[in-house]
Amino acid sequence: MHDKRYQVFISSTYTDLQEERRAVQDAVISMGDFPVQMESFPATDESQMDFIGPLIEQSDYYILIIGGRYGSVDETGLSFTHQEFRYAVEKSVPVLVLVHGKPDTIAVGKTESTDAGRAKLADFITEASHKRIRKDWQDIGELKLRVHEALDHAKRSKPRPGWVRGDTIATIDALEELNEVRKENEKFRVALGNLSVEIPLPKLPNADELTTLTLLPLTSSNNKKRGSSAKIQGSWISFFPLFFSNLDVSTNDWNGEYYFNIDHDDSCIKVASAIAGELAPVDTTGCFKISRSTLERLISYYTEAGLMIANGNEGTTPFTETAQRLARRHHVVGSAAPFAIIEGEVLVTTIGSAGGNFSRDLDDDIPF
Template sequence: MDKRYQVFISSTFVDLVDERREVMQALLEMDCMPAGMELFPAGNEDQWTLIKGVIEQSDYYLVILGGRYGSMTEEGISYTEKEYDYAVELGIPVMGFVIAAPDNVPVGKTDKNEAAAAKLDEFRAKVQTRMTKDWKNAEDLGSKVTRGLMHLIKNNPRPGWVRGDHAMTPEVQVEIAELEAKVAKLEKKEIEASASSVALIDRNFAHGQEVTDLEVIYTGYLSGDVEDDLTQVGSHSLTWDAIFDTLGPSMLDEATERALRAKLNSRLVVDLWARSESWTEDVQDLSVDITDESWGSVVVQLRALGLITNGSKRRPVSDKAVYWKLTQAGDDYLVSLRAVPSAAKHQHDS
């Protein structure tokens, strides 16, 4: 895969125009992408923010030192040195190119300010603590950059840049296909495991065919006399399976507590008539209502068993109803109660 590397060129500008041009030409001949102050557009945008962004995107950093320290920032450091320090801080591979004979630099290309000249000496010493090469003139600098950068690339591999249509190599395509296959396999295993594992209820609490006594209120009127009301408190026994078998289907989605309670009351009426209680023969419009206390006990028990939980669908603020729904354990348990096994399988097993 062909990679191109972005190389940041840092130096003073006016005194090194020819040298920078030579370096840029050398980088282009190496299929590298030079980046430097020549490429920065004029504008009101904070210049240092722009420079930082370009350095961060660069693979390598080259600093060229001639006879000038350069214009300084408010902190009293030249932009060139500030760029150098930032590249070092980021861990970008750097290489310095220092003029071989500083004393021979033409006066017009040197600092006339003694303070700036001293800062340049200090900066030169800092750069020379890392990999550096001396240069004599523009042509010499160009050839030194070519050889130096080749060495830098060989010993300090960097991500580089790749054309979008070249990035997806056959090797990468194979690797992606293998990863996609692994993900699909893991997802299949997860689905199968989820389908094969049945969530269990908490059997530490009364359940199944164990019986509970529900406190109920019977209401109606005696046959032939609508004015003779019947209202009395009584007790009605049901198994926990019977209660859940009655309420469960309504909670496959979500159901209000009021609707569930009405469902259980209807079951109690049917169950009462089925028992052929003698006293019911003379009662018309019989209804059975579970008391608040017993209904609360039913809800608590089903929650304790892990069969139901509060509804979670978003509803209007005006809806003050309490909603209940099945848990996964509740759904699985309802299926075990309600699902009809295959007759063919039963015959085969027998």
């Protein structure tokens, strides 16, 4: 899976929400995405909507921030923010609505001063909230949190094209072509019924069949210790208890729906260090890693074996009940490491030391 970045259009009234807009911009950037907002627009002879329209259409998501003002009205009878919102809806850009939860606490200078303005604002909020998930906020800190939640949920529930590095375009184009071919094949399969040709899936290895993992050296986060390289052989199932206990999984929720996320980079380190720890009588934490492709291979196997959830995003854990039960059984039974080193050594050395099979803490040499 390629690491995508998304273009996010930030829309709101301007003079009353300058600090909030900067906070939302920072939140979007912190998630690795690209914010687009009117502060960045150059001077132009085009009308505002003629210039902004294509930018909204090119954006992956549209964030609407509503405070206490409706905004200036032009000849259309609508504020610019209202026009931007309707344009995003027209172009099917997912809209994320964030409304101030306590309008009575907003400073007088940042609210509508007339009944007509307040009525327009109320109508706008009703229109923007209709059949959309809306989140309320009361201060800048809560607003940034809501932006993180809303974007995270939108990326899962409403995936968009996004942007990728130029050197990955060829690969993605190839995948898209393959996906189109798959769709065409599915159409033919349905049309031909039983005459379609079924392509057999490769046979899944048995749980007790051997596989080999390569442990790669890594310098620990405190820069004091470093692991070594080694190849470890064991059965697919022998690695599972450590994989289960050390896969880095976080959980969040959106409107009562729970989603989990696997941190692949941290998981590569934690799983490898745990395996190394079974083979060496020292603290191996943070000193080893496996490659991302090795982690994906393990995930693919355990998914195909029915121990992990295939879709990978709904619920609070990626593991099935069978997997959790299997891990509990292994924990209860316990045993020596059911795998072995077939190449290299599992060593942890102190950086700057002259070497040795295993590192020792300096405190071990102090007799008091």
